[in-house]
Amino acid sequence: MFIRIVKLSFHPEHVLTFLDNFDLMKEKIRNAPGNRLLELYRDKNNDNIFFTYSYWETEQDLENYRESELFYDVWTFTKKLFNDKPEAWSVDRLVSLE
Structure with a gap:
């Protein structure tokens, strides 16, 4: 599993x-080949900051x-709305407790 976190401001x-x-694009993104999860989070202290979490079968699927x-x-649509440079991290899940 390949996990990608992106911070958008x-x-x-x-x-x-x-x-x-x-809302219009989320199903299309989620249904991209290799995508296993798509989540959107909003920062608790700054309403202008969001994070996407996406899980991919492989790094190549994301690419x-x-x-x-x-x-x-x-x-192309989203980057016109930014007030700061987006940040992205590729991470490995070490522990998950359900």
Whole structure:
């Protein structure tokens, strides 16, 4: 399992635009080949900061998505709304307790 965390920070006036677009695109992203989970979180202290968590079967699955037309469309739309550079981490899950 390959886990990707992305921090996104938006201009306050663009938050609803981002959320509306995410709602339109989330199923398409989730159904990308190799994607096993997609979650969106909002920072408790700053309403303009969001985090996406996505689980991929392999790193190549994420790279294939990042090279897809879907990613191009999502990213081209979203990056115009940022108020700060996005940050991304690829992480390995060491422990999970249910």
